[in-house]
Amino acid sequence: MALISEEMNKALNNQIKEELESGYLYLGMSYWFEERSFHNLAHWYYAQAQEEYVHAKKFMDYIIETGGTVELQALKKPKSDWKNFKEILEAGLAHEKFITSKIEELWKLMEKLGELQPRSLLTWFIDEQIEEEANAQELLDTYEGFKNDQLFDHHTHRAE
Ligand code: MG
Numbered sequence: 001m002a003l004i005s006e007e008m009n010k011a012l013n014n015q016i017k018e019e020l021e022s023g024y025l026y027l028g029m030s031y032w033f034e035e036r037s038f039h040n041l042a043h044w045y046y047a048q049a050q051e052e053y054v055h056a057k058k059f060m061d062y063i064i065e066t067g068g069t070v071e072l073q074a075l076k077k078p079k080s081d082w083k084n085f086k087e088i089l090e091a092g093l094a095h096e097k098f099i100t101s102k103i104e105e106l107w108k109l110m111e112k113l114g115e116l117q118p119r120s121l122l123t124w125f126i127d128e129q130i131e132e133e134a135n136a137q138e139l140l141d142t143y144e145g146f147k148n149d150q151l152f153d154h155h156t157h158r159a160e
Contacts, residue, residue, distance in 0.1 A: 002067030003117055009068040011109055012118075016059045017073040018102050023052030025078040025095060032082050038153040041085075044139075055128075062121050085152065089143055093136040100129040 004012075030045035060070045082088050103125045110118050139156070146152040 004063060004066035004068040005113055005115055008109065008113060008115055008118065009063060011106055012059050012063055012068070013071050013073065015102060015106060016056045016070070017075065018099060019052050019056040019059065020072075021075050021078070022095065022099060023049045023056070024075055026052065026092075028078045028080045029082070029088050029092070032080065032088065033153075038149065040153045040156040044156055055125075058121065058124070062118065066117060085143060085149055086140075089136070089140040093133065093140055096129065096132045096136045100133060103129055 002009075026045045026049035030042045030049060033039075033045060034042035063070050079091070082091075103122060106118070107122050107126070110116065110122060142155065143152050146155065
């Protein structure tokens with residue numbers, strides 16, 4: 001018998017979709033910057049997109065480890081008609097806040113079901129979301145300081 005309940009399995013499959021949609025959103029942002037030759041920001045968002053696939057994999061591996069079934073869902077088309085840098089940076093921050101709320105919902109579901117096995121997995125994501133929100137906020141704050149697209153791009157390096 002599987003350790004994972006059907007309800008938790010379904011909720012985690014949904015979270016896989018959220019993480020992959022995050023990756024899809026950031027991939028689009030990356031190529032918005034690439035098209036305009038802002039290579040550092042393009043690289044920053046590309047690396048961010050790749051991280052989201054690692055996030056999705058953590059949920060997929062957990063489901064398999066606990067005897068569940070990974071069922072991938074359709075991804076929605078991400079927004080791509082960005083007006084400017086600020087709109088992208090604000091959308092990135094808002095998106096990570098949304099993801100944080102989804103992780104919190106999973107924690108509440110875990111408690112409601114009394115199904116405590118995913119606690120380590122979800123604790124990792126709660127910590128990760130602190131970092132994701134902080135990074136997105138810092139990017140926005142830095143941009144507000146520069147108020148210049150070229151200088152901001154030049155400044156944006158990402159440690160791998
Ligand atoms: Mg994520």
